[in-house]
Amino acid sequence: MADHNPNIVWNSDGFSHEERSAATGLNGATIWFTGLSGSGKSTVAAACERLLIASGKPAYLLDGDNLRYGLNKDLGFSAEDRHENVRRVSEVARLFSDAGFISLVPLISPYNKDREMAREVHELAGIPFFEVFLNATVDVCEKRDPKGLYAKARAGELKGFTGIDDPYEKPDSPDLVISPEDGAPFAVATKVITLLEN
Numbered sequence: 001m002a003d004h005n006p007n008i009v010w011n012s013d014g015f016s017h018e019e020r021s022a023a024t025g026l027n028g029a030t031i032w033f034t035g036l037s038g039s040g041k042s043t044v045a046a047a048c049e050r051l052l053i054a055s056g057k058p059a060y061l062l063d064g065d066n067l068r069y070g071l072n073k074d075l076g077f078s079a080e081d082r083h084e085n086v087r088r089v090s091e092v093a094r095l096f097s098d099a100g101f102i103s104l105v106p107l108i109s110p111y112n113k114d115r116e117m118a119r120e121v122h123e124l125a126g127i128p129f130f131e132v133f134l135n136a137t138v139d140v141c142e143k144r145d146p147k148g149l150y151a152k153a154r155a156g157e158l159k160g161f162t163g164i165d166d167p168y169e170k171p172d173s174p175d176l177v178i179s180p181e182d183g184a185p186f187a188v189a190t191k192v193i194t195l196l197e198n
Contacts, residue, residue, distance in 0.1 A: 017126050017127060018126070020098070024100050028099060028100045029102050030094070030102075030105060030122055031045070031048065032093075032115065032118055032129065032130065034107065034115060034134070034174075036108065036168055037161075039136035039141055040136065040178070042061075042065070044178065045061055045105070046061055046185075047186045047188070047189035049104050051193060057102060059102040061104045062096070062103055064085070064089070064107040067092075071089075077160050077166075082110065085107070086114040089118075090117065091121060094125055097127045098127060102196065110162045111167075111169055112169045115171065130175040130196075131175050131176075132174060132176045133171045135177050140180055149161060150163075153165065175195055176191070178192070
């Protein structure tokens with residue numbers, strides 16, 4: 001709650017996270033997928049969403065690209081805008097998870113300090129947060145290049161592209177590391193979902 005306007009007061013009249021969970025039987029959490037563009041974040045997160053919903057658990061995919069069509073359409077890709085992108089998505093994921101949903105967030109989120117902020121937002125609210133690192137190298141992601149972005153970056157048509165001319169800071173201690181050798185998306189998603197059982 002730091003850095004807030006002193007004229008704004010937090011309304012604590014509603015249900016606490018614990019009260020809501022007890023009343024609804026829903027235990028929300030956030031799974032944050034980080035990695036380079038093309039590492040498989042969105043694909044694995046979407047597979048998780050399908051498996052969770054099929055098993056009767058409410059889940060929602062907060063895809064980074066999709067959010068840039070609306071909530072974050074005013075943001076670019078500078079370090080400052082990337083920070084604000086993560087901040088906004090962190091808060092939205094926290095709200096969804098507080099309501100009992102499992103929030104699935106595939107976001108490059110290249111900086112450690114921003115991912116730590118996302119974790120802290122959840123921990124302060126008593127909501128489980130899991131960081132999943134899709135550990136695919138630039139070479140692997142560039143060969144996949146599903147959006148053609150690496151080709152544009154190499155051609156100089158795209159500046160500040162993570163992994164090419166902008167840094168990606170690998171997580172120091174993610175809750176789970178996924179490598180390209182770990183199998184197809186649904187097999188990987190099954191492994192990711194086990195985080196919720198611990």
